[in-house]
Amino acid sequence: MIALVLAFRLAAAADLPIADFAPGFDLTKVEHRDVRLSLVPPSAGRAGALRVEAGHTDSWPGLTLLPPGGKWDLAKFAAVDLDITNPTATPVEVGVRIDNPGGDGGKNCIQKVFTIGPGVRLPVSLPLTRRFPPEFGLFGMNGYPGMGSYGAGGQAVDPAHMIQMIIFCDHPKADRLFEVSNIRATGAVPPLPLAGGDQAFFPFIDEFGQYIHKDWPGKLHGIADFVPRKTAEEQDLVGHPAPADRDPWGGWETGPRVEATGHFRPVKRGGVWWLADPDGRLFFSYGVTCAGTWAAGPVEDRDRWYRGLPRDDPAFKEFFWRGDARSDDRYKGRQVLYHDWAAANLFRKYGPWWKEAAGDRAHRRLRSWG
16 A cells, blocks of 8 residues: 555635645655556646556555544545546556544445546545434444435444545556546535434334335335236236247247256357256346345334334234344344334235235246346
């Protein structure tokens, strides 16, 4: 990694510059590893840039930007933005990470990897996803609905204590070249959606498992919505049956045929690799890896989150059970209550024979999609 100690400039407009690669920047004081650096002078429409020529003997060739005084206080900003330019004829992947103390690529950091096409100058952004205030009582979530600047888990930070920014290539198999410029903190932090107070937010999940405080096309507004949806889907499946040139396995029935082995297998034909189905028909697999009816989560200690949770309704008994939970440390060593939202909704949609109906519909839907 390269360590660069960079000074802040006076902020222009609402943005806060983080790095300045103006002419005169002293590269001789920069330690580096499997990287060669040079300055690109300012040009029309672009400030000075740092050219990074990364080798591929190290697994993570890259650079680290260090703030003066040991930290950047970015509490007033929503994101860190920068421009990455690829002056070569080959796409390049560049990772950008910004850390709190203890950041390791998995926690206490924000990290993204960007692919920059040949000859492209790409503006990229790392949203400063904040940790949600713990006193609000949400836990065990990967993210928070309707709260775009707030998150959970490892990819959330305290923007007031950012200690470094890392720009890197991940295990490149050949030398890479890219340029970095215009690194700055940007945007205002939107407020939490709590203008009406705690009681206005809870409950925030309805009986169907949907976020209450927002509407969108296709959202369920009542159990009666299932009837027209079933009708519309049936009409679509009838109007769009499976492609006519598929055999029972999904292979290309009217296409070339290879030896039938009774198994799916890879086969090379005309210099091109295919899959072949058990009857020897060429088979192309592109799509979902599984389809099912399970979407469950723990509801223990979360009563005020939900509206209309049917935990006391005998008709929904099969959709609740107790089991081990790993979503949050407070559940450690406990048997907690789970609810399966997807299965309960399928029961609402299809009735007592929901398992058979949902399975049949899933197969027809996948065949309809080809």
